[in-house]
Structure formats: structure tokens, C-alpha cells
Amino acid sequence: MDVPVVNRVAQSDIVVFNLEELWDGKPVEVFDIAPYLLEGLVLVEKDFRQAMKEMDGSAFADKHVAVTCTTDAIVPTWAYMLVASKLHGVAASVTLGTPEDVLREHFARALEHVDWETYRDRPVVIKGCGSPVVPHSAYVLATQKLQQVARKIMYGEPCSAVPIWRRPAEKNKSTSVQKVRPVRPPK
Numbered sequence: 001m002d003v004p005v006v007n008r009v010a011q012s013d014i015v016v017f018n019l020e021e022l023w024d025g026k027p028v029e030v031f032d033i034a035p036y037l038l039e040g041l042v043l044v045e046k047d048f049r050q051a052m053k054e055m056d057g058s059a060f061a062d063k064h065v066a067v068t069c070t071t072d073a074i075v076p077t078w079a080y081m082l083v084a085s086k087l088h089g090v091a092a093s094v095t096l097g098t099p100e101d102v103l104r105e106h107f108a109r110a111l112e113h114v115d116w117e118t119y120r121d122r123p124v125v126i127k128g129c130g131s132p133v134v135p136h137s138a139y140v141l142a143t144q145k146l147q148q149v150a151r152k153i154m155y156g157e158p159c160s161a162v163p164i165w166r167r168p169a170e171k172n173k174s175t176s177v178q179k180v181r182p183v184r185p186p187k
Helices: 045-054 077-087 099-112 136-146
Strands: 015-017 028-032 064-068 093-096 123-127 152-156 162-166
Touching: 028 099, 045 077, 064 077, 064 099, 077 093, 093 099, 099 136, 123 136, 136 152
Parallel strands: 015 123, 028 064, 064 093, 123 152
Antiparallel strands: 152 162
């Protein structure tokens, strides 16, 4: 006797939320300020401004840029701002920090634009298989956003998901009976 194989996952109302789909696939490039400093340590304003004016930003076209300084130089805030202004309209994004900071900021911005109502009252699996591009912070932020709308949150794949959170069951107020203790006057 042949027993038909039933794919219960496909028949369920589980929705998969794939964070990796929020990544645009553009490369991440580092812009290091150190080579523009005198001996890698001192920022000479006139020289730095001239170097930024002459810099060809096309090497950063349509890339996510992590602006950093790899030496122990004290770099004034305006220098980072000047680099950002030079790359505005050229780079896909500009972030102060490391490539990891670029990813963290990209996913934080992308998660702000998700239509969370799609997940209202649904069980949701946040897909996760150790993606090299999705930072842990994106999973945490997605969990916080989904807790506002989803019925249940899981992690992994629908066929073998790890339960993370479930909305508490609402108590039916009309059927609950409360015991009332008589109030005794003080002696």
C-alpha cells in the first residue's frame, strides 16, 4: 500500500522572511584616510582638502563605502564629512567605520522599509543558514519588528525551524472567573 507523501510545510501558513533578500549585492569598499595624512598621522587641512578635490571618486561608483582611518591619527570630524560629501551621488552608501558597520547600517535602513503588516498574525520563519552578508544585528532587529505583528517567530528553515517567540494567548475575559475575597475592616 502506497502512502502519499504530504508536504505539511507547503500546506501551512508559515511565511519565510529572508533577510538576505534585503542585500543589494553591491560590493563594499574601504576608503582609508591614512594615506592622505602627513606621515599617516597628521592631517594638514590645506593638503587634505586639495587631495579630496583632486580625488577621482569613480573607483567607488555604485559601491558601499566604509570610511576609516587605519592609523592612530586623530582625525577631525569634518574630514570624514568631506570624504562623504565627495562620494555623495557616486557611492551607493557611505558609512563611517568598517565593512561590518556598512552591513549593519544597510540592514537597519532596509528593515525600516519592510511592510511588516504582511506578517500580521502569521507564523514567520526568519531564514538563517549562516549567511556571510547578514549581520547578527539584522536578525535581532527583524525579531523585534516581527514581535509587533507576527503570531510566532522561528529561525532556520520551515522544515526544521527553531522556535524563538510566540505571542501569548489572550485570555477570554467573558469565561474567566475571578475569586473575590471579602474585604475585612481593620481592627
